[in-house]
Amino acid sequence: MKYLITLSFLIVLSSALFAACSKSKSNTSAIKDQLAETNDSLINKKVLIVYLSRTNNTKAVAQIIHKKVGGDMVALELVNPYPQDYKKIVDQVSNENSTGFLPPLKTKIDKISQYDTIFLGFPTWGMQLPPPMKSFLKQYDLSGKTIIPFNTNAGYGIGNTFQTVKETAPKSTVLEGFSTKGGIERDGVMFVMEGNKEREVAVQVETWLRKLKMIP
Ligand SMILES: Cc1cc2nc3c(=O)[nH]c(=O)nc-3n(C[C@H](O)[C@H](O)[C@H](O)COP(=O)(O)O)c2cc1C
Numbered sequence: 001m002k003y004l005i006t007l008s009f010l011i012v013l014s015s016a017l018f019a020a021c022s023k024s025k026s027n028t029s030a031i032k033d034q035l036a037e038t039n040d041s042l043i044n045k046k047v048l049i050v051y052l053s054r055t056n057n058t059k060a061v062a063q064i065i066h067k068k069v070g071g072d073m074v075a076l077e078l079v080n081p082y083p084q085d086y087k088k089i090v091d092q093v094s095n096e097n098s099t100g101f102l103p104p105l106k107t108k109i110d111k112i113s114q115y116d117t118i119f120l121g122f123p124t125w126g127m128q129l130p131p132p133m134k135s136f137l138k139q140y141d142l143s144g145k146t147i148i149p150f151n152t153n154a155g156y157g158i159g160n161t162f163q164t165v166k167e168t169a170p171k172s173t174v175l176e177g178f179s180t181k182g183g184i185e186r187d188g189v190m191f192v193m194e195g196n197k198e199r200e201v202a203v204q205v206e207t208w209l210r211k212l213k214m215i216p
Pocket of ligand 1: 052053054055056057058059089090093122123124125126127128152153154155156157159181182183184185190
């Protein structure tokens with residue numbers, strides 16, 4: 001009888017041990033799978049974040065992305081900066097958009113070929129991609145790279161900005177972009193990415209990056 005009790009106890013104990021081991025094995029392999037998936041898009045790939053920002057809203061989103069994915073970050077600057085006056089810049093941009101003028105860039109990017117993934121950040125200007133971003137896309141060969149656009153605007157949306165990125169970089173893979181409401185310079189509202197707004201955007205950016213498998 002004593003022998004039978006000991007035997008049953010040993011059987012129960014070894015089943016419990018076996019179950020625990022298989023569970024931890026499946027947990028480990030789930031974590032490994034998740035890492036492999038993330039590694040593929042993040043660790044093995046070099047990231048560049050290029051942004052254009054006049055009143056720093058898009059810059060703030062670029063910084064949030066940078067904090068989460070790392071890489072190098074570059075602001076686009078022009079050889080001839082735009083006027084400070086809002087009405088003047090609106091007129092100049094409208095003129096550049098209708099003539100197709102591409103403003104020369106002061107910013108030079110060293111060895112763009114080293115980057116696999118390029119985040120492109122810009123405000124909506126005249127419901128279009130700002131001319132300096134068009135200059136950037138025309139100037140650099142981004143074929144074979146992954147482009148991830150992000151945008152801020154005054155509440156009228158992305159316009160045709162994301163579409164223009166796709167059309168101007170036809171040999172790149174353009175992933176789903178991120179957009180949020182920024183300033184309304186026309187009404188004197190400049191920088192808004194602080195306090196609750198910044199925290200909200202940080203959460204939204206994290207969700208978006210996770211969906212794109214840029215973070216685990
Ligand atoms: C020249 C110019 C044109 C703009 N056109 C638009 C527009 O068509 N639609 C819109 O929603 N916001 C428009 N805006 C507002 C900006 O997109 C918005 O303020 C954005 O958050 C600014 O980003 P930044 O702070 O990074 O410069 C315009 C701003 C400027 C300066």
